[in-house]
Amino acid sequence: xxxxxxxxxxxxxxxxxxxxxxxxxxxxxxxxxxxxxxxxxxxxxxxxxxxxxxxxxxxxxxxxxxxxxxxxxxxxxxxxxxxxxxxxxxxxxxxxxxxx
Numbered sequence: 001x002x003x004x005x006x007x008x009x010x011x012x013x014x015x016x017x018x019x020x021x022x023x024x025x026x027x028x029x030x031x032x033x034x035x036x037x038x039x040x041x042x043x044x045x046x047x048x049x050x051x052x053x054x055x056x057x058x059x060x061x062x063x064x065x066x067x068x069x070x071x072x073x074x075x076x077x078x079x080x081x082x083x084x085x086x087x088x089x090x091x092x093x094x095x096x097x098x099x100x
Contacts (some may be wrong), residue, residue, distance in 0.1 A: 003040040042067055046089055049098060065089050 007029035035042050043064040044051050051073075052064065060066060067073070068089075073081035090096045 032078075034075055035073050035081070044070055044084065044089055046091055047096075048088060051084070065093065068093075068095070 035051075039058055040053040040054050042051055042055055044067055046063055046065050054060065054064075056070075067080075067084070071080055071083070073084060075081065082088040086098055087095055088098055
């Protein structure tokens with residue numbers, strides 16, 4: 001069999017592999033990093049930068065608070081992760097802007 005004929009027989013596979021590879025590059029592999037492991041939930045530092053994950057069923061320790069309902073980051077870089085990068089909660093549970 002001539003080399004061109006062999007390439008032609010494998011062309012559909014080559015196109016499929018190329019398409020999948022290009023798709024992964026464009027979408028960043030489509031993997032989203034979750035903020036917490038399963039069985040944990042996110043808490044926010046009160047009057048400070050940062051967050052942490054604690055086991056489900058446990059209350060946040062002193063100096064930490066639950067995120068307001070509906071404003072919880074789920075994935076690194078999602079809408080709420082970006083939102084909370086410049087805000088926190090004060091000791092009364094009000095959303096406040098963090099100092100620069």
